[in-house]
Amino acid sequence: MDRILEPELMVDKKQAEAYARADLAQINQGFVDRFRSCFPKITSGAMVDLGCGPADIPVRFARALPSLRITAVDGSEPMIALAQQAVEGAEVGDRVRPLCLRLPMLPLGLQSFDAVVSNSLVHHLPDPYLFWNEVVRLGRPRGIVLVMDLLRPESPERAWELVQKYSGHEPDILKRDLFNSLCAAFTLREVRGHIRSRGLGGLVCEMASDRHWIVWGHLPREVPKG
């Protein structure tokens, strides 16, 4: 099926709160564990998380790697309010900085981050190059990239099957959200094309589960201008 876009920012307060309550522990911890197994030598430095949502992933990073400093960015005010609460609740405010900012052209230091990470943002964007350009703008040469997102299934029927399998127990608002996100997502082949044409063909792009792709590796020393 073709992509069906969903709203870019999650600005609805109820939707943001439902998302923050969803049981994403396994996926989110899996993302942090994947970072640690792909880049075992990286235990400190500056990381930016693009589209951090309620900051569950930045909080997990801060706990796992206490010398990391994390800038957690999201364009939705309700999400950043939830992120701030999570950071304060976990007492990691000295290392995790939530900021309400919207891609593209984030007002952050160019090539100033040792690691650029993101989970489940790319499918929200009408144009995926807005995202990959930002990765290149913010990551330092040879810096780390770890990006994961949903995969678009072949049909709406298959999307509903996945919703029932993984979110059957969740409230309707979350099931609808996951369905819309799956329909808005990219295929593995599309993602490979995006990174290759942005000069990032050296990154690994592979399946991470039956409904996720993952891209990881090091940025090149020089990336062609976008």
Ligand SMILES: C[S@@+](CC[C@H](N)C(=O)[O-])C[C@H]1O[C@@H](n2cnc3c(N)ncnc32)[C@H](O)[C@@H]1O
């Ligand atoms: C599905 S949530 C993922 C949240 C988090 N990364 C996680 O894995 O739980 C996607 C987030 O991206 C944010 N977002 C969408 N478009 C954005 C943009 N252009 N700039 C910044 N944030 C954006 C949304 O507001 C939402 O909070």
